[in-house]
Amino acid sequence: MGSTTKSTIGTGRLAVSAGKVVDAVAGIREGRAGDRFGVYRAVKSGRLVDECAELLNRGGVVALVPAASSESYVEAIAEQIEFFVRSQAEAEPAERGGILALPTSGSTGAPKLVALPVAGIERFVRWGAAYFGFGPLTVSLSLSPWNFDVSLLDTWAVLAAGGSVVVADTARLHDTAYLAGRLRDHCPTFVQVVPSTLDALVNAADGASYASVRDVVLTGGVASRASRISAARMFPRAKFHNVYGATEINDCLIETMSAVQFAETETLPLGSPIDGCEVFLDSDGGTQSVGHLHAEAEGELLVRTPWMALGYITDGALRPLTAPGDDLYPMKDQASWSDGHLHYLGRRDRTLKLRGQRINLDEIEQAARRTEAVGMACAWVEETGGAQQLHLAYTAPGPEHQVPSGLRLRLAMSARLPAFAMPNLLHPFTAPFPLNGNGKPDLSSIKSRIESE
Amino acid sequence: MTTITEDRWSGFIKELSKPAHESERTQPGDFAAGLWEAASDSGVFATFAEAGTHATGMKAAISRMRELGRTSPDRGLTFSAVTQLASTIYCLRAFADKALCDRYLPGAESGTAIGGHAITEPDAGSDVMNMTSTATLCGEHYVLTGAKCFITNAPVAATLIVYAKTVEDGVDKGISAFLVETNWPGVDTSKTMETAGLRTSPIGEVTFDNVHVPVTQRVGHSGAGLLILDQVMKREILLAFAGNIGEMDQLVARSVHYVNNRKQFGTSIGSNQLVANRIAETQIAIELGAALLDSVADRLDGFDDVTVAIAAAKIFISEANVDSVVNAMRVHGGNGYLDSSPLGGYLLDAVPGAIYSGSNDLLRTKIATMLGIHS
Amino acid sequence: MPILNDVKNYIVEKFATDLTAEELPSDLDLLATGILTSITTVQLLGWCGRTYQIPINSISINPDDLKTPEGIACFIEANRSNVVAS
Numbered sequence: 001m002g003s004t005t006k007s008t009i010g011t012g013r014l015a016v017s018a019g020k021v022v023d024a025v026a027g028i029r030e031g032r033a034g035d036r037f038g039v040y041r042a043v044k045s046g047r048l049v050d051e052c053a054e055l056l057n058r059g060g061v062v063a064l065v066p067a068a069s070s071e072s073y074v075e076a077i078a079e080q081i082e083f084f085v086r087s088q089a090e091a092e093p094a095e096r097g098g099i100l101a102l103p104t105s106g107s108t109g110a111p112k113l114v115a116l117p118v119a120g121i122e123r124f125v126r127w128g129a130a131y132f133g134f135g136p137l138t139v140s141l142s143l144s145p146w147n148f149d150v151s152l153l154d155t156w157a158v159l160a161a162g163g164s165v166v167v168a169d170t171a172r173l174h175d176t177a178y179l180a181g182r183l184r185d186h187c188p189t190f191v192q193v194v195p196s197t198l199d200a201l202v203n204a205a206d207g208a209s210y211a212s213v214r215d216v217v218l219t220g221g222v223a224s225r226a227s228r229i230s231a232a233r234m235f236p237r238a239k240f241h242n243v244y245g246a247t248e249i250n251d252c253l254i255e256t257m258s259a260v261q262f263a264e265t266e267t268l269p270l271g272s273p274i275d276g277c278e279v280f281l282d283s284d285g286g287t288q289s290v291g292h293l294h295a296e297a298e299g300e301l302l303v304r305t306p307w308m309a310l311g312y313i314t315d316g317a318l319r320p321l322t323a324p325g326d327d328l329y330p331m332k333d334q335a336s337w338s339d340g341h342l343h344y345l346g347r348r349d350r351t352l353k354l355r356g357q358r359i360n361l362d363e364i365e366q367a368a369r370r371t372e373a374v375g376m377a378c379a380w381v382e383e384t385g386g387a388q389q390l391h392l393a394y395t396a397p398g399p400e401h402q403v404p405s406g407l408r409l410r411l412a413m414s415a416r417l418p419a420f421a422m423p424n425l426l427h428p429f430t431a432p433f434p435l436n437g438n439g440k441p442d443l444s445s446i447k448s449r450i451e452s453e
Numbered sequence: 454m455t456t457i458t459e460d461r462w463s464g465f466i467k468e469l470s471k472p473a474h475e476s477e478r479t480q481p482g483d484f485a486a487g488l489w490e491a492a493s494d495s496g497v498f499a500t501f502a503e504a505g506t507h508a509t510g511m512k513a514a515i516s517r518m519r520e521l522g523r524t525s526p527d528r529g530l531t532f533s534a535v536t537q538l539a540s541t542i543y544c545l546r547a548f549a550d551k552a553l554c555d556r557y558l559p560g561a562e563s564g565t566a567i568g569g570h571a572i573t574e575p576d577a578g579s580d581v582m583n584m585t586s587t588a589t590l591c592g593e594h595y596v597l598t599g600a601k602c603f604i605t606n607a608p609v610a611a612t613l614i615v616y617a618k619t620v621e622d623g624v625d626k627g628i629s630a631f632l633v634e635t636n637w638p639g640v641d642t643s644k645t646m647e648t649a650g651l652r653t654s655p656i657g658e659v660t661f662d663n664v665h666v667p668v669t670q671r672v673g674h675s676g677a678g679l680l681i682l683d684q685v686m687k688r689e690i691l692l693a694f695a696g697n698i699g700e701m702d703q704l705v706a707r708s709v710h711y712v713n714n715r716k717q718f719g720t721s722i723g724s725n726q727l728v729a730n731r732i733a734e735t736q737i738a739i740e741l742g743a744a745l746l747d748s749v750a751d752r753l754d755g756f757d758d759v760t761v762a763i764a765a766a767k768i769f770i771s772e773a774n775v776d777s778v779v780n781a782m783r784v785h786g787g788n789g790y791l792d793s794s795p796l797g798g799y800l801l802d803a804v805p806g807a808i809y810s811g812s813n814d815l816l817r818t819k820i821a822t823m824l825g826i827h828s
Numbered sequence: 829m830p831i832l833n834d835v836k837n838y839i840v841e842k843f844a845t846d847l848t849a850e851e852l853p854s855d856l857d858l859l860a861t862g863i864l865t866s867i868t869t870v871q872l873l874g875w876c877g878r879t880y881q882i883p884i885n886s887i888s889i890n891p892d893d894l895k896t897p898e899g900i901a902c903f904i905e906a907n908r909s910n911v912v913a914s
Contacts, residue, residue, distance in 0.1 A: 355866070406846035407851055410861040424843070424868075425844075425846070426846045
């Protein structure tokens with residue numbers, strides 16, 4: 001059930017389940033550069049793709065905000081975009097081409113508008129189509145919201161190659177019958193997941209397998225081995241791809257593997273640079289390209305891609321991504337090179353001092369997941385009157401499993417973590433974690449749920 | 454209690470009270486070695502040996518530090534003496550085994566071997582757990598590496614009790630205490646720190662570069678460093694602020710003498726109620742502070758946690774000391790402000806009391822936490 | 829063993845709030861499992877001192893003794909001053 005549409009970036013067919021596009025603010029302003037802009041709630045519909053593509057191809061600015069955004073939020077973004085478009089028209093005589101602005105949550109929680117140029121999107125879309133062999137027979141299941149940059153691969157790239165996009169309503173991902181129906185009725189050949197949507201799929205499949213899927217892309221976080229094992233069983237004929245990136249640079253690293261490797265590997269490596277991308281590791285030994293690393297090294301990842309954002313839109317101006325004269329983007333992620341593989345160590349801003357010892361909250365959550373006793377884990381430090389306590393909230397590993405007892409989890413984790421990194425207070429969650437706009441566990445909701453008990 | 458040392462001690466104090474010892478503002482950085490020797494000869498450092506480290510011994514030591522504060526012209530020396538007693542002598546007697554005590558107590562208690570303790574680091578002051586100095590076990594010795602600062606007596610010390618993270622078989626055992634001799638290879642005490650006050654109490658930085666510390670030099674159990682430090686600091690606070698009480702006694706004596714002899718408008722200024730009140734305020738603080746110190750000393754043998762009481766005593770006395778110096782200066786008027794008056798020196802020496810042995814701001818927060826106030 | 833039970837109850841009440849005293853093994857390494865830290869050990873000692881009349885300010889304490897619930901119970905047994913006739 002749905003409507004078909006043609007986008008003007010390429011040609012494609014789009015099957016939609018529900019929803020319509022609401023043009024929250026569509027200001028038309030004729031400037032010297034012929035600028036126009038539109039701010040849309042990213043309700044998944046073919047008309048949205050058409051309108052956005054048409055506006056972008058005319059050199060306009062399109063902002064996609066979460067489908068459930070409030071009026072005031074949409075107004076606020078529209079103000080930013082309108083101000084930006086107006087100041088662009090005055091300052092820049094040259095045609096920059098269209099800009100897709102996606103809000104991403106900064107480390108302070110306040111959203112930043114990332115400005116993606118159409119030329120870069122076009123290059124990325126061409127890479128994606130070539131690497132995954134997108135064509136008219138491709139059926140992509142779009143699980144994530146369209147205000148997420150991941151949709152550039154699972155939706156825009158597929159449409160541009162003439163394929164179809166089966167839309168899953170992001171508000172109904174917990175509805176196992178609905179999600180299983182999407183898989184069963186449309187036989188997707190391509191699916192991209194983030195850890196939370198992978199868990200939703202595994203939950204919905206309930207043991208069934210889908211042979212139609214030939215490529216599964218995992219991105220946006222670390223999936224537990226339990227989930228990966230289930231995924232390998234669900235998609236027995238698929239190749240699996242671990243993809244690393246960020247909204248600012250889109251994707252830059254890919255590791256392609258078999259279902260067996262996806263299930264068996266303890267931690268998935270980050271992979272090798274995507275064609276045209278340059279990835280560097282900034283360690284004590286200096287900044288080296290990951291293609292040229294020999295000795296073991298550890299440090300921050302620095303990246304340059306053919307599809308980098310122009311910058312952030314703030315106060316009507318484009319604030320550049322990087323310092324002037326330096327076009328390498330710091331990912332603020334720590335990685336290591338060992339045994340010929342690049343491994344993710346955790347967000348640099350998730351490293352903090354706990355009672356004098358350096359700990360990384362990502363590592364602690366990974367240690368919890370690796371015990372295979374939990375599904376999702378969320379760690380944080382709280383300070384009460386000078387005493388720091390490490391908290392860990394966790395969920396069951398799967399729908400048929402019980403939430404493990406605190407004792408069992410502590411014993412299992414103590415085999416993997418030194419005493420100073422062990423959580424002091426545990427919070428079992430019988431339901432899945434509340435998620436934030438980025439599909440990641442929403443820490444403040446988790447905390448308030450704990451407090452209300 | 455009249456012991457041989459008691460006679461020697463009172464003799465020393467009597468000597469110290471003689472006007473001949475009245476000195477003006479002391480020269481920067483001069484450790485009064487002569488005065489230290491005289492103090493050592495009085496037997497003050499043997500107080501714990503005679504009276505034990507429990508309530509009786511503590512009260513005797515408190516009493517002596519107060520007397521020293523009251524009679525000595527050199528407040529820096531009092532501070533160094535407190536460090537000798539708490540950091541090294543009390544620590545060894547309470548926590549070290551017999552072999553270590555036999556080896557180091559004679560020197561420490563005769564004052565011939567000056568000691569101190571190394572706790573603070575550039576990035577770990579109040580946040581003591583943040584220290585990075587590490588002692589790694591290698592067979593029968595530890596290898597100690599790190600850097601410490603704000604160590605009282607370091608430039609003249611023969612021994613230092615060093616608190617460092619302990620690593621044994623790759624496992625972090627927590628913080629332990631080690632007795633390190635400053636003449637061992639790898640120990641560098643050459644860097645001194647110039648401070649605004651307490652200038653005759655030498656203070657400095659120390660670096661440890663792969664120092665070999667025999668296992669036998671560890672004080673107490675591996676990983677017991679935090680517990681030992683907690684107890685040592687309690688004694689250091691009691692003694693240091695007993696010294697402060699004595700200094701306040703000195704201020705009262707000076708001020709009473711001054712206001713009785715200084716005449717204005719045909720009468721002594723002491724007959725002005727407001728002037729007299731300033732001195733009375735200091736005496737009130739002395740009564741309260743001294744009583745609290747004695748009460749805590751008694752409670753140390755008991756079963757309850759004296760953390761709040763000690764914090765209260767420290768906060769109260771250190772702040773009252775500064776207020777008392779300011780009051781004394783006001784009582785002395787312009788004469789108190791002259792460079793030839795020792796009161797300026799008193800002030801600079803009193804100010805750090807709110808900083809060392811735990812910052813008053815953090816101690817207040819600790820009291821609030823222990824009362825159950827959520828932050 | 830009443831002391832061991834008191835110790836377990838105190839631990840699950842103040843620290844491991846997600847556990848019950850019954851499921852806490854007597855020989856569980858409390859430090860390795862994050863239930864106690866070097867700082868909360870001091871809090872535990874304060875409780876021992878008050879509850880069992882132990883002169884915690886004047887005895888030399890080996891932190892290894894306080895690693896497990898039974899270790900803590902033994903420490904209390906060895907140092908307490910208020911033995912109640914049973």
